[in-house]
Amino acid sequence: SPAAVGFVSEDEYLEIQGITREQSGDYECSASNDVAAPVVRRVKVTVNYPPYISEAKGTGVPVGQKGTLQCEASAVPSAEFQWYKDDKRLAEGKKGVKVENRPFLSKLIFFNVSEHDYGNYTCVASNRLGHTNASITLFELPDNPIASRTSPASPGSASCPPCTV
Ligand SMILES: *[C@@H]1O[C@H](CO)[C@@H](O)[C@H](O)[C@H]1NC(C)=O
Numbered sequence: 001s002p003a004a005v006g007f008v009s010e011d012e013y014l015e016i017q018g019i020t021r022e023q024s025g026d027y028e029c030s031a032s033n034d035v036a037a038p039v040v041r042r043v044k045v046t047v048n049y050p051p052y053i054s055e056a057k058g059t060g061v062p063v064g065q066k067g068t069l070q071c072e073a074s075a076v077p078s079a080e081f082q083w084y085k086d087d088k089r090l091a092e093g094k095k096g097v098k099v100e101n102r103p104f105l106s107k108l109i110f111f112n113v114s115e116h117d118y119g120n121y122t123c124v125a126s127n128r129l130g131h132t133n134a135s136i137t138l139f140e141l142p143d144n145p146i147a148s149r150t151s152p153a154s155p156g157s158a159s160c161p162p163c164t165v
């Protein structure tokens with residue numbers, strides 16, 4: 001809103017120089033004279049900007065478990081995502097791997113991690129204003145010793161936090 005960002009113009013025009021993405025939003029224009037009550041109109045201002053990746057975290061997974069790499073990017077228009085492993089683009093429909101894209105988030109899901117899945121992945125986020133990338137590592141964790149050693153004396157240990165991916 002104009003009040004929140006401190007823009008007030010008494011003119012016919014409101015000129016915002018060097019606009020930033022925080023200044024997106026609804027602006028109000030009010031016109032009045034001595035004869036009638038003011039007329040107010042809202043104008044929606046959209047600020048486009050190239051993607052920036054706000055979160056890209058590596059994850060450790062034991063062989064044979066499900067692993068998910070996540071890449072979060074902010075952009076307007078919203079980003080499109082691509083994944084690479086060691087600079088090779090991941091083929092669509094690769095067996096056992098799925099990419100889930102949402103406007104601000106891409107997930108690379110391995111349903112059953114095998115030795116050759118470990119390594120460095122690159123998430124590329126792009127829109128028509130630009131692109132950026134981040135490197136994410138899928139690394140090997142030893143099979144969870146607590147989960148496989150669940151004893152009858154401690155039933156609660158079956159839900160150990162490291163099991164969640
Ligand atoms: C994961 O892959 C291994 C090796 O291909 C296989 O032996 C195992 O049964 C698979 N596990 C699941 C849950 O599909």
Ligand SMILES: *[C@@H]1O[C@H](CO)[C@@H](O)[C@H](O)[C@H]1NC(C)=O
Pocket residue numbers: 118119120137
């Ligand atoms: C992954 O990237 C890290 C940091 O750039 C590097 O040290 C490591 O050797 C890479 N691993 C592989 C398997 O390429």
Ligand SMILES: *[C@@H]1O[C@H](CO)[C@@H](O)[C@H](O)[C@H]1NC(C)=O
Pocket residue numbers: 084087122124132133134
């Ligand atoms: C990631 O960005 C760097 C630096 O801009 C660039 O050199 C590299 O080629 C990019 N990698 C991919 C896979 O797009």
